[in-house]
Amino acid sequence: xxxxxxxxxxxxxxxxxxxxxxxxxxxxxxxxxxxxxxxxxxxxxxxxxxxxxxxxxxxxxxxxxxxxxxxxxxxxxxxxxxxxxxxxxxxxxxxxxxxxxxxxxxxxxxxxxxxxxxxxxxxxxxxxxxxxxxxxxxxxxxxxxxxxxxxxxxxxxxxxxxxxxxxxxxxxxxxxxxxxxxxxxxxxxxxxx
Amino acid sequence: xxxxxxxxxxxxxxxxxxxxxxxxxxxxxxxxxxxxxxxxxxxxxxxxxxxxxxxxxxxxxxxxxxxxxxxxxxxxxxxxxxxxxxxxxxxxxxxxxxxxxxxxxxxxxxxxxxxxxxxxxxxxxxxxxxxxxxxxxxxxxxxxxxxxxxxxxxxxxxxxxxxxxxxxxxxxxxxxxxxxxxxxxxxxxxxxxxxxxxxxxxxxxxxxxxxxxxxxxxxxxxxxxxxxxxxxxxxxxxxxxxxxxxxxxxxxxxxxxxxxxxxxxxxxxxxxxxxxxxxxxxxxxxxxxxxxxxxxxxxxxxxxxxxxxxxxxxxxxxxxxxxxxxxxxxxxxxxxxxxxxxxxxxxxxxxxxxxxxxxxxxxxxxxxxxxxxxxxxxxxxxxxxxxxxxxxxxxxxxxxxxxxxxxxxxxxxxxxxxxxxxxxxxxxxxxxxxxxxxxxxxxxxxxxxxxxxxxxxxxxxxxxxxxxxxxxxxxxxxxxxxxxxxxxxxxxxxxxxxxxxxxxxxxxxxxxxxxxxxxxxxxxxxxxxxxxxxxxxxxxxxxxxxxxxxxxxxxxxxxxxxxxxxxxxxxxxxxxxxxxxxxxxxxxxxxxx
Numbered sequence: 001x002x003x004x005x006x007x008x009x010x011x012x013x014x015x016x017x018x019x020x021x022x023x024x025x026x027x028x029x030x031x032x033x034x035x036x037x038x039x040x041x042x043x044x045x046x047x048x049x050x051x052x053x054x055x056x057x058x059x060x061x062x063x064x065x066x067x068x069x070x071x072x073x074x075x076x077x078x079x080x081x082x083x084x085x086x087x088x089x090x091x092x093x094x095x096x097x098x099x100x101x102x103x104x105x106x107x108x109x110x111x112x113x114x115x116x117x118x119x120x121x122x123x124x125x126x127x128x129x130x131x132x133x134x135x136x137x138x139x140x141x142x143x144x145x146x147x148x149x150x151x152x153x154x155x156x157x158x159x160x161x162x163x164x165x166x167x168x169x170x171x172x173x174x175x176x177x178x179x180x181x182x183x184x185x186x187x188x189x190x191x192x193x
Numbered sequence: 194x195x196x197x198x199x200x201x202x203x204x205x206x207x208x209x210x211x212x213x214x215x216x217x218x219x220x221x222x223x224x225x226x227x228x229x230x231x232x233x234x235x236x237x238x239x240x241x242x243x244x245x246x247x248x249x250x251x252x253x254x255x256x257x258x259x260x261x262x263x264x265x266x267x268x269x270x271x272x273x274x275x276x277x278x279x280x281x282x283x284x285x286x287x288x289x290x291x292x293x294x295x296x297x298x299x300x301x302x303x304x305x306x307x308x309x310x311x312x313x314x315x316x317x318x319x320x321x322x323x324x325x326x327x328x329x330x331x332x333x334x335x336x337x338x339x340x341x342x343x344x345x346x347x348x349x350x351x352x353x354x355x356x357x358x359x360x361x362x363x364x365x366x367x368x369x370x371x372x373x374x375x376x377x378x379x380x381x382x383x384x385x386x387x388x389x390x391x392x393x394x395x396x397x398x399x400x401x402x403x404x405x406x407x408x409x410x411x412x413x414x415x416x417x418x419x420x421x422x423x424x425x426x427x428x429x430x431x432x433x434x435x436x437x438x439x440x441x442x443x444x445x446x447x448x449x450x451x452x453x454x455x456x457x458x459x460x461x462x463x464x465x466x467x468x469x470x471x472x473x474x475x476x477x478x479x480x481x482x483x484x485x486x487x488x489x490x491x492x493x494x495x496x497x498x499x500x501x502x503x504x505x506x507x508x509x510x511x512x513x514x515x516x517x518x519x520x521x522x523x524x525x526x527x528x529x530x531x532x533x534x535x536x537x538x539x540x541x542x543x544x545x546x547x548x549x550x551x552x553x554x555x556x557x558x559x560x561x562x563x564x565x566x567x568x569x570x571x572x573x574x575x576x577x578x579x580x581x582x583x584x585x586x587x588x589x590x591x592x593x594x595x596x597x598x599x600x601x602x603x604x605x606x607x608x609x610x611x612x613x614x615x616x617x618x619x620x621x622x623x624x625x626x627x628x629x630x631x632x633x634x635x636x637x638x639x640x641x642x643x644x645x646x647x648x649x650x651x652x653x654x655x656x657x658x659x660x661x662x663x664x665x666x667x668x669x670x671x672x673x674x675x676x677x678x679x680x681x682x683x684x685x686x687x688x689x690x691x692x693x694x695x696x697x698x699x700x701x702x703x704x705x706x707x708x709x710x711x712x713x714x715x716x717x718x719x720x721x722x723x724x725x726x727x728x729x730x731x732x733x734x735x736x737x738x739x740x741x742x743x744x745x746x747x748x749x750x751x752x753x754x755x756x757x758x759x760x761x762x763x764x765x766x767x768x769x770x771x772x773x774x775x776x777x778x779x780x781x782x783x784x785x786x
Binding site for chain 1: 197301325354357358359360361429432433435436502503504507515517518520521524525526527528529530531533567740743744746748750751752754
């Protein structure tokens with residue numbers, strides 16, 4: 001198989017790191033070679049987070065090349081827009097889009113305008129866009145923090161990775177009291193995709 | 194058993210497997226997690242040092258005392274440690290010693306993009322350059338062997354991507370490496386001129402022996418595929434090149450890069466038609482290859498700055514274009530990092546930014562963000578500790594101008610003060626400049642992610658210790674004007690600045706309040722009782738929409754453009770109250786429990 005390229009993009013505190021950890025654990029359980037790279041130095045200070053995940057038979061570079069991402073898992077609209085130039089241009093790229101806006105400081109203080117048309121700009125450039133308000137869905141499940149796992153579930157469906165025992169991967173990587181909630185969130189994400 | 198781990202975790206694991214007993218570091222991106230992970234192994238005595246020089250010097254001592262030892266630091270940290278680094282090569286080791294440098298092509302979190310491979314060459318020290326996590330571990334184990342075999346410390350050069358990327362690693366067991374006895378050997382360990390001359394000759398002879406190793410070791414290898422294109426590369430560049438060229442090119446993959454393997458380079462050159470040198474930053478390999486009389490392409494076609502990512506290589510070699518999407522680019526707005534809600538630096542910089550006739554000499558930490566909007570209250574940043582000494586020099590010159598009104602305010606954090614600011618403060622005390630020094634004492638090393646320091650009251654292994662007092666240090670240096678204030682109280686900040694600016698002699702202000710993210714020690718909990726427990730809200734009936742509160746730069750404050758009213762995100766607010774003090778109408782109020 002050719003190497004698959006995935007990006008997870010969002011803002012510090014949105015749970016991209018746990019989502020990418022679960023994703024890589026799942027891929028490893030299938031015997032894939034996996035590499036992952038993160039830039040998160042500023043994430044505690046409201047900065048952007050971008051995680052590269054690559055898998056296949058043999059992976060060399062830990063980072064996704066521009067115009068070569070197969071899937072972008074977007075936790076926040078502006079951050080997807082910022083990294084959209086990573087997506088493949090042959091019309092076969094997929095974006096999982098969380099319909100959530102986290103305002104940068106410039107928007108909060110009224111000095112800058114958030115790109116309200118982000119979702120339209122994105123959908124015009126992708127083969128497939130799966131959009132959902134995962135934060136709202138998570139709130140309905142009773143804990144806003146499982147938003148990341150809903151998005152992971154949706155992404156797994158789009159990546160065709162449903163054969164992996166995700167229930168076990170979740171059980172092995174989250175605190176016992178949150179296993180069931182996260183498994184529910186994962187299934188919900190799959191069904192929304 | 195294989196695990197998916199970062200290069201930093203792999204180095205820590207490698208140190209443990211190599212039987213290392215002593216490790217010391219000063220935190221610095223992207224190297225910080227090396228010592229944090231080493232500290233999880235109880236067999237290794239681990240310490241946060243005040244700076245990289247003390248870290249390396251204590252590693253020299255540990256090696257002489259017979260323990261395998263490792264020091265890790267970011268690239269600019271090696272500048273601080275350069276003094277012991279060079280002479281350590283001369284005196285050599287007893288038990289093996291390794292110095293890790295984590296370079297930053299792309300400058301994600303650094304003040305410069307220097308290439309520390311030059312240090313290995315200048316110090317005549319053997320050097321490894323791993324590409325992935327498995328190599329981090331394997332090469333580190335080998336580095337200790339080389340160190341002991343050739344009686345010399347080894348430089349282990351990583352880059353951000355190698356440090357922070359995860360790949361699979363086969364884990365091993367810890368080697369049983371007994372302590373070596375310390376043997377008094379004045380000729381070997383005392384680098385006075387009479388001894389250092391012969392030491393230098395020994396190091397030079399070592400280089401000749403290491404060249405033989407370099408030509409024959411497993412870390413430098415030729416991978417022959419198509420002979421049309423031959424690529425010489427090291428570190429993460431090898432992975433990027435493999436990604437772009439696959440089996441359409443042949444590779445000379447270099448993992449041991451000082452001294453470089455002349456014979457192997459010549460052999461490779463004879464087997465391929467066109468040679469490209471792919472490396473980040475300086476033409477370190479390229480200059481060597483050219484000096485061997487071998488024609489090649491390197492920095493004449495590739496950029497000298499930033500990362501040599503696959504798209505960079507592909508566009509240079511194959512001319513592939515990566516067109517810019519103008520519509521998307523125009524819509525994207527920046528998401529700059531900010532001081533956190535409740536950050537104790539906020540109140541101080543809010544006040545400082547309003548002063549006239551001052552020069553703010555800054556330093557390296559979270560507070561460097563004060564150079565940006567909305568504060569614009571930091572005018573210089575050079576290197577750790579420079580705020581005080583740079584400010585000292587500037588104040589001395591300003592004061593030679595007749596009728597001078599310019600005052601210099603030097604601002605640095607607690608960890609940076611302990612790092613090298615302490616030496617600079619001695620300069621002020623001794624040479625008596627009319628400088629105002631402000632230590633933003635948030636009781637932790639915050640920028641790199643909450644590492645303990647001499648003032649935090651805790652060691653890396655969690656032992657509670659007596660925090661070193663910054664005001665006691667200032668007083669011991671002879672400063673008569675020392676004030677400790679709470680930076681969240683704007684009146685206190687204002688009064689302290691007025692006081693210091695009115696003085697005609699040096700002063701030290703310590704703003705003392707913990708980082709909002711600090712896991713507080715029992716002593717902190719006592720001193721800062723009730724901190725970060727309240728929340729504020731905006732009474733919209735009183736708010737006049739003047740936006741003054743937004744000028745504190747707090748990420749918890751949201752200005753509702755349509756309503757022309759401010760609001761506070763209760764999830765983010767931790768009750769520092771700075772915005773409430775700034776509000777001219779008392780519209781910002783404490784939420785009563």
